[in-house]
Amino acid sequence: MKTTNESGFSYIDVMIAIVILMVGILALMSGMGGAVLQARSQEQQMVAKQIAASTMESIMSVKETDPDRLGWDAVGNIGSNPDAGGVPQGVFVVGFQDVHEGAGPDEIIGTADDDGVTLPNMQRQITIVDECDPDAPSYNCPTPGVNPVRFRNVRVEVRYFVGAVPRTETLQTVLTDYAIASDAGV
Numbered sequence: 688m689k690t691t692n693e694s695g696f697s698y699i700d701v702m703i704a705i706v707i708l709m710v711g712i713l714a715l716m717s718g719m720g721g722a723v724l725q726a727r728s729q730e731q732q733m734v735a736k737q738i739a740a741s742t743m744e745s746i747m748s749v750k751e752t753d754p755d756r757l758g759w760d761a762v763g764n765i766g767s768n769p770d771a772g773g774v775p776q777g778v779f780v781v782g783f784q785d786v787h788e789g790a791g792p793d794e795i796i797g798t799a800d801d802d803g804v805t806l807p808n809m810q811r812q813i814t815i816v817d818e819c820d821p822d823a824p825s826y827n828c829p830t831p832g833v834n835p836v837r838f839r840n841v842r843v844e845v846r847y848f849v850g851a852v853p854r855t856e857t858l859q860t861v862l863t864d865y866a867i868a869s870d871a872g873v
Contacts, residue, residue, distance in 0.1 A: 728849040735845040735856035742843045745796035759864045763815045783810040814842040
């Protein structure tokens with residue numbers, strides 16, 4: 688009589704192999720999920736940078752606009768930059784606001800009349816503060832009725848969310864009213 692020696696995988700061997708295979712597949716899926724999240728984060732960051740840059744360009748264009756329409760006095764947050772009659776001249780909204788695709792009827796990004804589709808998970812804050820130069824106080828620090836503010840610190844922050852985590856892109860500059868300075872012979 689011939690005896691046959693049958694060999695093969697036992698049930699336990701198969702289960703161990705399946706567990707090892709599942710651990711590998713789960714690790715691969717986790718890595719892919721992380722890569723997708725990172726790509727989405729970079730996309731959101733790029734959009735936030737573009738929003739901040741276009742907002743800063745809009746603010747600079749207001750400064751260069753005809754003073755009868757806007758001009759230097761309009762470069763400020765709403766309620767700031769009072770004119771000689773004490774009327775606030777600033778046109779940019781205060782605090783974090785939803786970002787809209789359109790600039791609105793005034794054609795200026797970041798003002799109260801922005802319209803169009805709201806960009807999801809994006810908010811913008813424009814902060815404009817008068818600055819005094821301690822090295823040249825007679826030209827840069829306002830004295831009521833004598834000399835106007837010549838420097839404004841402009842900060843644009845765009846807050847976006849990656850999942851539930853808030854992130855912020857910031858762009859900051861200092862604007863100067865060189866037209867008034869050159870007119871005064873400075």
